[in-house]
Amino acid sequence: MTSEWPNLSQLLVGPREDARVGLVGAPLSVGSVTAGRCDLAPGLLRATLRRIGRYDIESGRELAVRVADHGDVSVGGMTIEAATGPIRDACVASVGRHALTLLVGGNNAVTRPGVLALGQALGIPLGEVGLITLDAHLDMRSTTSGLGNGNPVRALIEDGLPGRNIAQVGLAPFDNSAAMHRDARDAGNLVISLGEVRRAGIEAAIERALAQVAQCSAIVVDCDIDVIDRAQMPGAPGARPGGMPVADFFAATRLLASEAKVRLVDLTEWDPPLDPTDLSALTAARWMAEVLAGFEAR
Numbered sequence: 001m002t003s004e005w006p007n008l009s010q011l012l013v014g015p016r017e018d019a020r021v022g023l024v025g026a027p028l029s030v031g032s033v034t035a036g037r038c039d040l041a042p043g044l045l046r047a048t049l050r051r052i053g054r055y056d057i058e059s060g061r062e063l064a065v066r067v068a069d070h071g072d073v074s075v076g077g078m079t080i081e082a083a084t085g086p087i088r089d090a091c092v093a094s095v096g097r098h099a100l101t102l103l104v105g106g107n108n109a110v111t112r113p114g115v116l117a118l119g120q121a122l123g124i125p126l127g128e129v130g131l132i133t134l135d136a137h138l139d140m141r142s143t144t145s146g147l148g149n150g151n152p153v154r155a156l157i158e159d160g161l162p163g164r165n166i167a168q169v170g171l172a173p174f175d176n177s178a179a180m181h182r183d184a185r186d187a188g189n190l191v192i193s194l195g196e197v198r199r200a201g202i203e204a205a206i207e208r209a210l211a212q213v214a215q216c217s218a219i220v221v222d223c224d225i226d227v228i229d230r231a232q233m234p235g236a237p238g239a240r241p242g243g244m245p246v247a248d249f250f251a252a253t254r255l256l257a258s259e260a261k262v263r264l265v266d267l268t269e270w271d272p273p274l275d276p277t278d279l280s281a282l283t284a285a286r287w288m289a290e291v292l293a294g295f296e297a298r
Helices: 038-051 080-097 108-122 152-159 178-187 194-200 202-212 246-257 279-296
Strands: 021-026 067-072 100-105 129-134 166-171 190-193 218-224 262-268
Touching: 021 038, 021 080, 038 067, 038 100, 038 262, 038 279, 067 080, 080 100, 080 108, 080 262, 100 108, 100 279, 108 129, 108 152, 108 218, 108 262, 129 152, 129 202, 129 246, 152 166, 152 178, 166 178, 166 194, 166 202, 178 190, 190 194, 190 202, 194 202, 202 246, 218 246, 246 262, 246 279, 262 279
Parallel strands: 021 067, 021 100, 100 262, 129 166, 129 218, 166 190, 218 262
Antiparallel strands: none
């Protein structure tokens, strides 16, 4: 009998090691609608990985894929505009080396450079890149006053990402405006509300999202952690009561990561000081386990 505890931290290797998965930290917090410390999230995620095991009792499989940790991009104090290039370049390098890149924010503004990086790294036009979001918000605020964590989807559409290449899952009631909803639908986005997810089930919602972007050559998945019910994810400033059950969030991330076209998955909007317990940190670390489990199932 053994007391060994195989855990996720053991899968991290150096940035130059051979690995199928890459990890990039993007500790960006400037430009958030609600000021906070999302910049602390990548470091706390790494520290929490030792508390998440590698054996999945449901599937009978133990995670084994190595993850090359490329460290954090130096974006401290930068505006979103200034940080976009460095984050994009770090993701380009990772996507060029690994079958899957995990981009850990930081606020939701890191999603845009992740999407831009995918096209650049793979040598495909932006029109062939797809975006699936798990998010309570449409992220369609105006860009007239600059970039923020509330407008990466609108900014990407303005960059030339076709709306038909965007699927948004988990949109919450009383968290978006009628104008944003109209603009998203008019652009061609698939918008799946939280109520629709509840009625049809998370698997059906993810099937619809993947069908929306089936024409794309490569896909980015944005996991904005405020989609989760606030009671289960108190460390997300935008999370509200009645959000997505965390079990559905985990199921969605695993399903999406099992899709071969998914080349980059991000985690955004986790603000560690908002949660004095370890609940949010454990949720974020479990997210990584679910993504790796999906990836290994390809």
